[in-house]
Amino acid sequence: MPETIDKKSSSVGKKVLLKGNEAVAEAAIKAGCDAYFAYPITPQTETAEYFSKRMVDLNRIFIQAESEVAAINMVFGASAAGARVMTSSSSPGISLKQEGISYIAGAELPCVLINVVRGGPGLGNILPSQADYFQTTRGGGHGDYRCITLVPNSIQECYDMTMAAFDLADYYRMPVFILSDGIIGQMVEPFVMHEYSPMFANMPKKDWALTGCKGREPNVVRTLYMSPADGLEQLNRRLFAKYEKIEAEYRDCQQISCDGADLIIIAYGATSRIAKAAIKKLNKNGKKVGLFRPKTVWPWPGPELVELVKNNKKAKFLVIEMSMGQMIEDVKLSLMDVVKKDWIYFYGMGGGWCPTPETICEKVNEVLG
Amino acid sequence: MSSIIKTQPESIADKSTHYCPGCGHGVMLRLIGEVVDELGIREDMILTAPVGCSVILYDYMNCDVIECAHGRAPAVGTAIKRVHPDKFVLVYQGDGDLAAIGTAEIIHAANRGENLSVIFVNNAVYGMTGGQMAPTTLIGQKTTTSPYGRTAKGMGKPIRVCEMMATLEETKYLERTSIHSIRNINKTKAAIKKAFLNQINGIGFSLVEVLSMCPVGWRLSPQEAQGYIESQMIDYFPLGVYKDLEY
Ligand SMILES: Cc1ncc(C[n+]2csc(CCOP(=O)(O)OP(=O)(O)O)c2C)c(N)n1
Ligand code: SF4
Numbered sequence: 370m371p372e373t374i375d376k377k378s379s380s381v382g383k384k385v386l387l388k389g390n391e392a393v394a395e396a397a398i399k400a401g402c403d404a405y406f407a408y409p410i411t412p413q414t415e416t417a418e419y420f421s422k423r424m425v426d427l428n429r430i431f432i433q434a435e436s437e438v439a440a441i442n443m444v445f446g447a448s449a450a451g452a453r454v455m456t457s458s459s460s461p462g463i464s465l466k467q468e469g470i471s472y473i474a475g476a477e478l479p480c481v482l483i484n485v486v487r488g489g490p491g492l493g494n495i496l497p498s499q500a501d502y503f504q505t506t507r508g509g510g511h512g513d514y515r516c517i518t519l520v521p522n523s524i525q526e527c528y529d530m531t532m533a534a535f536d537l538a539d540y541y542r543m544p545v546f547i548l549s550d551g552i553i554g555q556m557v558e559p560f561v562m563h564e565y566s567p568m569f570a571n572m573p574k575k576d577w578a579l580t581g582c583k584g585r586e587p588n589v590v591r592t593l594y595m596s597p598a599d600g601l602e603q604l605n606r607r608l609f610a611k612y613e614k615i616e617a618e619y620r621d622c623q624q625i626s627c628d629g630a631d632l633i634i635i636a637y638g639a640t641s642r643i644a645k646a647a648i649k650k651l652n653k654n655g656k657k658v659g660l661f662r663p664k665t666v667w668p669w670p671g672p673e674l675v676e677l678v679k680n681n682k683k684a685k686f687l688v689i690e691m692s693m694g695q696m697i698e699d700v701k702l703s704l705m706d707v708v709k710k711d712w713i714y715f716y717g718m719g720g721g722w723c724p725t726p727e728t729i730c731e732k733v734n735e736v737l738g
Numbered sequence: 739m740s741s742i743i744k745t746q747p748e749s750i751a752d753k754s755t756h757y758c759p760g761c762g763h764g765v766m767l768r769l770i771g772e773v774v775d776e777l778g779i780r781e782d783m784i785l786t787a788p789v790g791c792s793v794i795l796y797d798y799m800n801c802d803v804i805e806c807a808h809g810r811a812p813a814v815g816t817a818i819k820r821v822h823p824d825k826f827v828l829v830y831q832g833d834g835d836l837a838a839i840g841t842a843e844i845i846h847a848a849n850r851g852e853n854l855s856v857i858f859v860n861n862a863v864y865g866m867t868g869g870q871m872a873p874t875t876l877i878g879q880k881t882t883t884s885p886y887g888r889t890a891k892g893m894g895k896p897i898r899v900c901e902m903m904a905t906l907e908e909t910k911y912l913e914r915t916s917i918h919s920i921r922n923i924n925k926t927k928a929a930i931k932k933a934f935l936n937q938i939n940g941i942g943f944s945l946v947e948v949l950s951m952c953p954v955g956w957r958l959s960p961q962e963a964q965g966y967i968e969s970q971m972i973d974y975f976p977l978g979v980y981k982d983l984e985y
Pocket of ligand 2: 756757758760761762763791861865866951952953954955
């Protein structure tokens with residue numbers, strides 16, 4: 370483990386070096402994560418290893434669970450008990466957790482989940498991928514629900530977004546994902562390790578938590594509603610009213626040199642970093658290319674994308690993903706009324722590779738002719 | 739002149755249950771309620787309910803309850819107990835829940851020596867889904883998914899949970915009881931109390947396996963179901979204490 374861990378208190382506010390997988394762990398610990406449960410899987414394991422030491426040192430809860438299924442159900446229990454709780458995994462492990470995530474969403478409990486996405490389907494490989502986009506943006510498990518999904522493209526964002534994830538989870542009472550990948554998780558770069566400060570002035574009280582019913586009516590955490598009249602309809606309507614509110618309040622994206630661009634690349638996570646490098650080269654050569662980077666993929670920053678088109682009617686779009694094309698469906702849905710269908714291009718790969726700035730430049734030149 | 743006075747433990751809600759006539763879950767609810775009252779732990783307890791006929795325990799118990807996913811109550815209970823070590827956490831499971839889909843969770847909670855009290859209701863079938871074969875279904879027993887009777891070949895023999903758990907060194911108290919007669923019901927109550935006290939006294943993982951009637955799943959009358967335990971189940975699932983370590 371890197372030196373920086375033990376020096377962490379002296380490094381608060383200073384630039385430090387950590388892997389993405391370690392930065393999320395340190396951010397969680399600083400944000401007051403009481404309990405962490407997980408099962409090893411590459412390329413995520415450093416997070417579990419980091420927690421295994423720090424949580425024990427801090428006298429907090431760490432369990433290496435017997436499976437991802439057990440881990441997510443421990444998250445369910447700890448969250449219901451009122452704790453701030455997190456788990457992390459990579460694609461196959463996240464698939465196993467889906468039943469539990471559905472229960473957590475249905476019970477309106479907060480938790481933070483990290484998916485360091487790797488190649489799939491099946492065992493796939495341990496290389497970076499973005500092929501879990503559908504899974505994370507459409508709920509993932511059974512039933513009607515959503516998870517807020519934040520997508521970092523730097524170690525600073527891994528750290529900052531993890532802190533934010535705890536607050537968003539508690540504030541909206543729902544699971545919040547950090548969608549990382551094999552590059553972001555394994556990458557080391559300097560970042561500022563600032564102290565945690567809550568993003569909401571008034572965090573709601575956890576008066577629903579299971580603490581024993583002394584002095585109050587019993588609290589029940591459940592997802593079973595035997596008949597429609599028992600409240601399932603109301604639950605789903607309440608959830609979707611909440612989701613609508615979040616879609617209005619918490620979309621986030623970054624736009625770089627989109628004004629007057631002939632082509633706008635749409636990419637998130639590691640891919641957006643590589644695209645940025647390509648855009649720098651292209652701009653130098655006089656090509657007007659911009660970047661639209663979603664920082665949340667649910668809620669999807671569709672209105673921002675549409676607004677962008679209003680200001681720039683001549684731009685073509687190139688969606689780049691480390692998948693066979695998943696986010697592109699959201700792009701097409703957002704742009705179907707404002708951009709010609711054949712002006713939306715795709716560049717993707719499904720082998721656990723990542724694009725290079727050179728291959729991106731080639732693709733851009735192809736599109737721009 | 740004699741009269742029957744209805745007494746209701748405070749920890750049990752004043753509601754009629756959905757359990758079928760002669761069902762063992764009703765007896766278990768009453769026993770747990772009495773023990774909770776006697777130990778005065780209602781306001782300090784958190785119950786993890788399984789998926790199975792007892793899923794609606796949150797409606798019947800007058801305490802904090804979480805309804806868990808099928809088989810996962812031991813993982814949920816583990817986390818709750820770790821978060822609130824000073825509270826009493828009760829894990830209640832059926833045989834499909836504990837010995838099939840949730841085998842990993844119960845074994846590993848036991849192996850970690852979690853300070854939990856587990857009530858394991860073994861009724862040899864999946865009651866809630868209509869009487870399918872469970873890991874505890876007897877050889878020869880007909881169920882909706884073993885219409886010709888269970889055979890060892892291809893279906894395996896019934897799993898003896900207490901015997902299996904006894905091999906795990908961190909388990910502290912394991913007993914198998916039954917509720918097919920008054921005498922056995924009283925013994926079961928004593929076992930439940932011991933399992934609860936073990937947790938309260940910090941002794942560690944305790945599990946009481948209770949042979950319980952599912953007349954509907956067995957296609958028997960309530961009386962016949964009691965007889966079935968006496969004449970068939972106890973032979974294969976001997977009653978008794980499988981482990982009792984008081985430290
Ligand atoms: C993941 C999952 N698989 C299957 C089911 C369906 N199911 C509900 S209850 C049950 C069996 C319960 O049997 P048991 O644990 O023996 O409890 P009993 O009803 O007999 O008390 C099953 C298979 C489910 N709810 N969830
Ligand atoms: S099906 Fe069996 S276990 Fe379920 S309530 Fe009826 S008798 Fe009880």
